[in-house]
Amino acid sequence: MKLLNKSIKHLSISILGIVTIWSVFFYVNMLKEIKRSIDEGLENYKRIIIQNAIKDPSILNKQYFDESFFTIHKIDKQHAITVTDSYSDTILLMQDADDAEPEPEPVRMLITAFKIDNQYYQLKIANSMVEEDDLINELLWDVIWLYTILIIGIVFINNIVLKRLWKPFYNFLNQLKKFHLGKTQTIPETNTNIKEFTDLQKVVNTLLVHNIDVYEQQKEFIGNTSHELQTPLAIATNKLELLLEQGSLKDKEAKNITEIYQVIQRLVRLNKSLLLLTKIENKQFLDNQTISINTIVQQSLHDLEDIITFKNITVTVEKISDLKIQMDATLASIMISNLIKNATFHNNENGTISITIKNNSIKINNTGPGSELDKKVIFNRFYKSNLKKNNTGLGLTITKAIADLYAITINYHYKNTSHLFELIFFK
Amino acid sequence: MKILIIEDEQQLLYHIKESLEKEKFLVETASDYHSAYEKIFIYEYDCILLDIMLPNGSGLELLNELKKAKKSENIIIISAKDSLDDKLKGLELGADDYLTKPFHLAELNARIKAVIRRKELNGKNTIEFGNTTLVFKERQFFVDNKLVTLNRKEFDILNYFMSNKNRLITKNALAEHVWGDNTDQADNFDFVYYQIKNLRKKLVKSKVTFEIESIYGVGYKLILI
Numbered sequence: 001m002k003l004l005n006k007s008i009k010h011l012s013i014s015i016l017g018i019v020t021i022w023s024v025f026f027y028v029n030m031l032k033e034i035k036r037s038i039d040e041g042l043e044n045y046k047r048i049i050i051q052n053a054i055k056d057p058s059i060l061n062k063q064y065f066d067e068s069f070f071t072i073h074k075i076d077k078q079h080a081i082t083v084t085d086s087y088s089d090t091i092l093l094m095q096d097a098d099d100a101e102p103e104p105e106p107v108r109m110l111i112t113a114f115k116i117d118n119q120y121y122q123l124k125i126a127n128s129m130v131e132e133d134d135l136i137n138e139l140l141w142d143v144i145w146l147y148t149i150l151i152i153g154i155v156f157i158n159n160i161v162l163k164r165l166w167k168p169f170y171n172f173l174n175q176l177k178k179f180h181l182g183k184t185q186t187i188p189e190t191n192t193n194i195k196e197f198t199d200l201q202k203v204v205n206t207l208l209v210h211n212i213d214v215y216e217q218q219k220e221f222i223g224n225t226s227h228e229l230q231t232p233l234a235i236a237t238n239k240l241e242l243l244l245e246q247g248s249l250k251d252k253e254a255k256n257i258t259e260i261y262q263v264i265q266r267l268v269r270l271n272k273s274l275l276l277l278t279k280i281e282n283k284q285f286l287d288n289q290t291i292s293i294n295t296i297v298q299q300s301l302h303d304l305e306d307i308i309t310f311k312n313i314t315v316t317v318e319k320i321s322d323l324k325i326q327m328d329a330t331l332a333s334i335m336i337s338n339l340i341k342n343a344t345f346h347n348n349e350n351g352t353i354s355i356t357i358k359n360n361s362i363k364i365n366n367t368g369p370g371s372e373l374d375k376k377v378i379f380n381r382f383y384k385s386n387l388k389k390n391n392t393g394l395g396l397t398i399t400k401a402i403a404d405l406y407a408i409t410i411n412y413h414y415k416n417t418s419h420l421f422e423l424i425f426f427k
Numbered sequence: 428m429k430i431l432i433i434e435d436e437q438q439l440l441y442h443i444k445e446s447l448e449k450e451k452f453l454v455e456t457a458s459d460y461h462s463a464y465e466k467i468f469i470y471e472y473d474c475i476l477l478d479i480m481l482p483n484g485s486g487l488e489l490l491n492e493l494k495k496a497k498k499s500e501n502i503i504i505i506s507a508k509d510s511l512d513d514k515l516k517g518l519e520l521g522a523d524d525y526l527t528k529p530f531h532l533a534e535l536n537a538r539i540k541a542v543i544r545r546k547e548l549n550g551k552n553t554i555e556f557g558n559t560t561l562v563f564k565e566r567q568f569f570v571d572n573k574l575v576t577l578n579r580k581e582f583d584i585l586n587y588f589m590s591n592k593n594r595l596i597t598k599n600a601l602a603e604h605v606w607g608d609n610t611d612q613a614d615n616f617d618f619v620y621y622q623i624k625n626l627r628k629k630l631v632k633s634k635v636t637f638e639i640e641s642i643y644g645v646g647y648k649l650i651l652i
Contacts, residue, residue, distance in 0.1 A: 228507075231528060242446060244595055255643070258644060258645040261599075310621055330511070
């Protein structure tokens with residue numbers, strides 16, 4: 001979810017809460033205010049009625065609420081003494097324009113008592129009041145309107161203001177997305193005076209600079225490791241070659257030296273493969289170009305021609321389409337040729353290899369001795385089927401590392417004594 | 428033929444020197460930038476073997492100096508760095524070949540001879556051994572001036588042997604040279620054996636005056652009978 005939408009979501013929910021609570025308070029307060037104002041009117045009315053009653057005692061017989069909203073009853077002294085001014089909400093039958101017959105309506109009523117010529121009277125004054133359900137209804141609609149307008153306002157403001165405010169951030173983010181360690185030369189930068197963003201930029205760039213340093217150091221380290229290991233290996237190789245050349249060795253000595261020589265040669269291959277793997281994992285090859293898988297397959301088969309003939313392997317290549325991908329040429333070649341090499345070397349005499357190239361995949365199927373390989377570990381470093389002792393055990397690991405780098409899926413299947421490796425491009 | 432080896436690793440330097448002297452080359456050595464610089468600009472060499480990482484400087488700088496001075500020596504870079512960048516840079520700066528350490532001495536011999544041969548102005552572009560001649564341009568093989576047909580790989584193998592007459596060629600070196608990097612797998616040696624067996628038959632049949640001798644099971648040597 002984008003920040004913009006998320007902020008709108010949060011604001012909408014909290015504003016809904018605030019508006020709801022506010023409308024309850026507003027309703028209660030308004031009702032209280034209305035009542036107080038009516039009560040003041042009633043108080044005033046009371047004084048006028050009592051003054052009028054003194055002048056005109058005929059009012060004192062007004063027993064029913066009719067055109068003027070009050071009643072007066074005689075009461076005894078005992079009762080009168082207990083009476084204090086009391087305001088209450090009650091119901092009276094009333095009729096107005098939209099009523100067919102008198103209906104019960106809420107009224108505010110003042111009950112009080114007074115004394116004229118030693119006679120005590122009880123006075124009830126009523127005043128019509130707002131209908132609460134009407135008020136609630138009205139208020140609800142107002143609140144809904146308010147809420148809607150607020151949300152529209154927020155969306156609008158968010159879209160305009162926030163988008164503008166966050167622009168440097170998104171700009172920076174896009175540059176970061178495109179940033180590739182070891183490839184991108186410039187450090188992401190965006191112009192802004194917002195402190196959080198400048199801070200972010202500073203922190204990220206410090207991190208980047210540090211990473212670039214580490215990357216460079218690592219690259220240097222790989223180069224150095226290569227140098228440090230290759231040179232002693234070169235010395236050992238050449239020394240043994242000179243030793244074997246002397247011609248004066250006894251058979252047993254020669255056998256031992258030969259064995260050491262082969263071990264050193266294995267170390268050489270191992271070291272080369274490990275260096276290659278490290279380079280791939282450090283993404284040091286990313287010179288992408290359009291590569292034809294068909295051509296690579298052809299080239300690999302050509303390189304292996306002699307061995308294929310020697311082992312009398314039948315190769316069939318089915319090119320359903322011309323598969324082209326964006327990849328580093330060296331890596332593409334290593335990835336495919338490693339699989340074809342495996343299919344050749346781990347094959348039986350008189351075996352078969354069948355290669356199928358489709359528009360988004362390549363399948364390499366070969367007969368072979370031995371049983372199904374363990375899918376979980378075949379791509380691990382130094383995994384070896386027990387058949388061949390002299391492999392580095394890194395060929396498939398290298399292929400997998402390259403596949404991972406380009407988000408290529410690699411699958412292994414085993415069926416009827418034949419091994420199938422499949423590469424699927426463009427997920 | 429004079430060769431200068433510029434290499435800071437003393438033992439490696441010594442082995443290369445020993446190997447090249449067996450080939451009757453006149454070998455001089457330098458093990459740091461300054462001494463290398465001096466020798467390059469005082470003497471003329473038929474071939475210079477140049478290590479890139481040197482004390483006090485880089486082999487690439489030396490190449491640059493040579494290029495500036497318009498000296499067109501044969502140069503083979505020998506480096507532990509198997510980096511494409513360095514390779515390209517080196518070749519751009521006028522190196523003739525690039526060999527990654529560790530290498531087989533037989534491979535080094537073959538490369539040096541190829542480089543020298545390519546630049547020889549009046550070069551005959553052939554190798555002779557016993558009663559045979561190998562012609563590079565046309566990739567032909569003559570025994571007593573009679574043409575013997577060899578396939579591509581057989582020619583390459585024989586060429587490799589002829590560049591290393593009387594020298595040990597291990598199966599590893601041969602496999603790497605002729606079949607490239609494909610051969611880092613064990614059962615290749617059977618394959619090498621098979622190829623050599625076929626080549627031997629052909630050679631015996633055409634009555635050459637040399638033979639491919641097996642050495643301790645580790646490799647072969649081309650010797651006159």
